[in-house]
Amino acid sequence: MRNxxxxxxxxxxxxxxxxxxxxxxxxxxxxxxxxxxARQGLSRSDLPAEAFKRSFRA
Incomplete structure (x- = not known):
């Protein structure tokens, strides 16, 4: 339990x-x-999801 x-x-x-x-x-x-x-295939609306993906990917 403690572990x-x-x-x-x-x-x-x-x-x-x-x-x-x-x-x-x-x-x-x-x-x-x-x-x-755009050169990275991103738009401003993609930024929240992209930041999450880069930080929380398994």
């Missing part, structure tokens, strides 16, 4: 780190020009 609890705490902190990474990724992508985003 399960500690694993849950570890996962929680891992999720916090990934969430912070998603914010940083979003901000980095958002700073790019529309042309730069």
């Amino acid at each position: 399960k609890f500690l694993a849950g705490i570890g996962n929680l902190f891992g999720d916090f780190g990934r969430a912070r990474n998603a914010v940083n990724t979003y901000e980095r992508l958002n700073a790019l020009s529309d042309a730069s985003l």
